[in-house]
Amino acid sequence: MATTFADQLRSLTDEALSALVQLRPDLVVPVPADISALAVRAQSRGSVARCLDGLDEFTLHVLDAARLSRSAETATTSVDAILELATGVAPDDVRVAIDRLRVRFLLYGNEDSLHLVGAIDEVTSPYPAGLGRPADYLDAQAAALCADKAKLRRTVLAAPPGARAVLDRLAAGPPIGALRREAVAEPVRWLVDNHVLVPISEAGRAPRADGELVELPREVGLLLRRDTGPLGALRPFPPIPEGAARDPKSVDSAGAGQVMEAVRSTEALLEALAAEPAPVLRAGGLGVRDLKRLARTAGLDEPGAALLLEVAYAAGLLGEADVAGSGRSVTVSRASGAVDEVFLPTGAYDLWRALSSAQRWTALARAWLAMTRQPGLVGQRDDRDRPINALAPDAERAGAPQARREALLVLADLKPGTAPQADEVLGLLAWQTPRRSRGREAAHRDALTGAAQLGVSALGAITSYGRLLLEDVDDTDVDPLGVRPASTEPPDDAVGTLDALLPAPVDHVLVQADLSVVVPGPPEPELAAELDVIAEPESAGGASVFRVTAASVRRALDVGYTAADLHAVFRRRSRTPVPQTLSYMIDDAARKHGGLRAGSAGSYLRSDDEALLAEVLADKRLGVLGLRQIAPTVLVSPLQVARLLGALREAGFAPVAEDAGGAAVLSRPKVRRAPTRTSVASRLADQAGPPVLAGPRLAGVVEQIRRGDIATRAARRAPVTVRAANGQGVAGLTPVQQHGQAMAVLQQAVREKVKVWVGYVDSHGATLSRLVRPVSLSAGYLRAEDERTETLHTFALHRITAAVPDEEK
Numbered sequence: 001m002a003t004t005f006a007d008q009l010r011s012l013t014d015e016a017l018s019a020l021v022q023l024r025p026d027l028v029v030p031v032p033a034d035i036s037a038l039a040v041r042a043q044s045r046g047s048v049a050r051c052l053d054g055l056d057e058f059t060l061h062v063l064d065a066a067r068l069s070r071s072a073e074t075a076t077t078s079v080d081a082i083l084e085l086a087t088g089v090a091p092d093d094v095r096v097a098i099d100r101l102r103v104r105f106l107l108y109g110n111e112d113s114l115h116l117v118g119a120i121d122e123v124t125s126p127y128p129a130g131l132g133r134p135a136d137y138l139d140a141q142a143a144a145l146c147a148d149k150a151k152l153r154r155t156v157l158a159a160p161p162g163a164r165a166v167l168d169r170l171a172a173g174p175p176i177g178a179l180r181r182e183a184v185a186e187p188v189r190w191l192v193d194n195h196v197l198v199p200i201s202e203a204g205r206a207p208r209a210d211g212e213l214v215e216l217p218r219e220v221g222l223l224l225r226r227d228t229g230p231l232g233a234l235r236p237f238p239p240i241p242e243g244a245a246r247d248p249k250s251v252d253s254a255g256a257g258q259v260m261e262a263v264r265s266t267e268a269l270l271e272a273l274a275a276e277p278a279p280v281l282r283a284g285g286l287g288v289r290d291l292k293r294l295a296r297t298a299g300l301d302e303p304g305a306a307l308l309l310e311v312a313y314a315a316g317l318l319g320e321a322d323v324a325g326s327g328r329s330v331t332v333s334r335a336s337g338a339v340d341e342v343f344l345p346t347g348a349y350d351l352w353r354a355l356s357s358a359q360r361w362t363a364l365a366r367a368w369l370a371m372t373r374q375p376g377l378v379g380q381r382d383d384r385d386r387p388i389n390a391l392a393p394d395a396e397r398a399g400a401p402q403a404r405r406e407a408l409l410v411l412a413d414l415k416p417g418t419a420p421q422a423d424e425v426l427g428l429l430a431w432q433t434p435r436r437s438r439g440r441e442a443a444h445r446d447a448l449t450g451a452a453q454l455g456v457s458a459l460g461a462i463t464s465y466g467r468l469l470l471e472d473v474d475d476t477d478v479d480p481l482g483v484r485p486a487s488t489e490p491p492d493d494a495v496g497t498l499d500a501l502l503p504a505p506v507d508h509v510l511v512q513a514d515l516s517v518v519v520p521g522p523p524e525p526e527l528a529a530e531l532d533v534i535a536e537p538e539s540a541g542g543a544s545v546f547r548v549t550a551a552s553v554r555r556a557l558d559v560g561y562t563a564a565d566l567h568a569v570f571r572r573r574s575r576t577p578v579p580q581t582l583s584y585m586i587d588d589a590a591r592k593h594g595g596l597r598a599g600s601a602g603s604y605l606r607s608d609d610e611a612l613l614a615e616v617l618a619d620k621r622l623g624v625l626g627l628r629q630i631a632p633t634v635l636v637s638p639l640q641v642a643r644l645l646g647a648l649r650e651a652g653f654a655p656v657a658e659d660a661g662g663a664a665v666l667s668r669p670k671v672r673r674a675p676t677r678t679s680v681a682s683r684l685a686d687q688a689g690p691p692v693l694a695g696p697r698l699a700g701v702v703e704q705i706r707r708g709d710i711a712t713r714a715a716r717r718a719p720v721t722v723r724a725a726n727g728q729g730v731a732g733l734t735p736v737q738q739h740g741q742a743m744a745v746l747q748q749a750v751r752e753k754v755k756v757w758v759g760y761v762d763s764h765g766a767t768l769s770r771l772v773r774p775v776s777l778s779a780g781y782l783r784a785e786d787e788r789t790e791t792l793h794t795f796a797l798h799r800i801t802a803a804v805p806d807e808e809k
Helices: 002-010 014-023 035-042 045-053 057-068 079-085 091-103 119-123 140-147 149-157 161-172 186-193 218-224 248-275 288-298 302-314 347-353 357-370 400-413 422-432 441-454 464-470 492-501 525-534 550-558 563-573 580-592 610-618 620-625 641-650 681-686 695-717 720-725 735-752
Strands: 107-110 113-116 176-179 198-200 212-215 318-322 341-345 516-519 536-539 544-547 596-599 603-606 628-631 634-637 655-658 756-761 767-778 781-786 791-796 800-805
Touching: 002 035, 002 107, 014 091, 014 695, 035 045, 035 695, 045 119, 057 079, 057 091, 057 113, 057 119, 057 422, 079 091, 091 107, 140 149, 149 218, 161 176, 161 186, 161 218, 186 212, 248 288, 248 302, 248 341, 248 357, 248 441, 248 464, 248 492, 288 302, 302 318, 302 357, 302 441, 347 357, 357 400, 357 441, 357 464, 357 492, 400 422, 400 441, 400 464, 422 441, 464 492, 516 525, 525 550, 525 563, 550 563, 550 580, 563 580, 596 641, 603 610, 603 641, 610 634, 620 641, 641 655, 695 767, 735 756, 735 767, 735 800, 767 791
Parallel strands: 596 655
Antiparallel strands: 107 113, 176 212, 198 212, 318 341, 516 544, 536 544, 596 603, 603 634, 628 634, 756 767, 756 800, 767 781, 781 791
């Protein structure tokens, strides 16, 4: 059978063989040596299973018809036999499905004698189309009943209502049911006693808790399916979702708003982690309390926060860092009280913040598409009844990227603005790839939920920039030989389309009389950095609101701003007049700022204002500092300078640190970052998977297989002397004698213009044989013509191992 299969492949045209390679790319990873190796690989269980996973429901039903209609003697079927079973649909639709199977070489042969690849029975259900095995295989009495069709019909019609319900369920498939030993139900007992159901056993298995099994013979199943047909209800065409029709512009507008919210929320989560790092659990992941804290800070629910944290981690914006030297207090919730690592933003986060909103979102969206994590599992329990935490290894799912693309491609294939229900999407996926979609319903729902939260979809429909994001980068024309690495950059069209939908970044604010600062749009990176220092955020959205407070002004002074700098910032940025209240607040804070100087004693506090030092010394809130006056203008404390400054600022004072020379030390607080991580999207090119073959690359693969097959077959036809010289010894001749004899044969062949078999070693060290007609022998080279391929070959004489005249007339 394998030889017949290889011959079928060998007889294909280059176009047909290219089509097979494109439909089953795993067959050429790595490229097989010849057609025989390709045939073996095409019949392997793994390759057949992968091919079946990509077939639709109707094609799989037609394949079941081919399995059911096989002849017991020849193990072959025919197109007519398949058409006879596939009732209720147009024959042309069935023929299209058969061609779909034949072009993938799951079926091969002519129309009157079709063979099935043997591995199909190994990787599919033992019950084709949900029908049981023939009655003569199961039980002699059941076979006798099924042989008498009239008696079989009477027996089925005489079945009690309960027994008929059991028959209808088993007829729909699978045809196997459990037979309880302790109390056999009366309907099942009646069916067994009348030989309509056959008790069966499984060799080598342990006893079942629910008793033995019963099977419905195939003939009974076919009788019960007389209304729907032998294969059951057939759907040759996919169920098109009938979703609500949305205005595409409204979808894009709503999606753009959600994009801004997703970017803002991600930034808020990472800023919260930068301010208060969360410990990494011993088993990995983020604790439940930390997730709740972060969600509350960012104004999200816990599933939404978990999704954005997972995406940020996949995008390389979040990572783990050693807790040592962080300079921050970390809340410890472990029993041991030891924390080794904490979650912190990485160095890539700072670069990400400098990008435009569209570029930031695209980095998140592509990481979400590529990450092998399923955020919807966070909060659920695993097989050992333990909760699955965010960023924990338990949420890892290798099939998550493919599930997301499958769900989104369903939306992308619909008319723009179509918003189907989730159940309609799952129903279509179950028809398109039933084998692959089985068990992935939760992953597909999670994909739709994540797409809505990230803004890939909106109002239930996919956005225009979401469609562009799904499009693969086609580099076939610019890189036909595949010598460049695959591009992992998002398509420029997606960024450009989203940029046009998002409001333009603004470089100005509106300062109100109540000291609130309104930003009428997304702030530019430079403006956002200034606002982070000089104002407190109050609300976010299309127009974010900040508020200037005495604490925010002191914070700005602490990091190096002067009063003149702050006045200049507000004059330059504000499109409204700066309120006098704000100017007075800045000047008042600046006058007080630096009035106190702190240093190490532990630490000291000095001021030229003796009354101010007396106020500090008398403040009961500062009793924990252990202040002691050593001079009219100097106080000392056993605590370090950092704690002294923090306590004074919390009490409402405005001290600054000074160095040994008395100069003020003004510096921005150090921001700790985790080590930079590589984004998941940037590792797509390194993921193992079948290559995308097209154009010259595909033609080169096919040509390589053909050449290898020609060389292999030629070597098999070569005389035994040539084959022995290609790696084996020839009795009675030394290698030198073999070479000398070959030269004599070649010289004679040049004179007589006859064909010879030449054995040689190629540049890769492989031993090959070829039937050629020598043309010339000079300058250390043999030039010979291969009449079959009409090409002229040149052989280095030192590489020739043997030469034998062709004995064919």
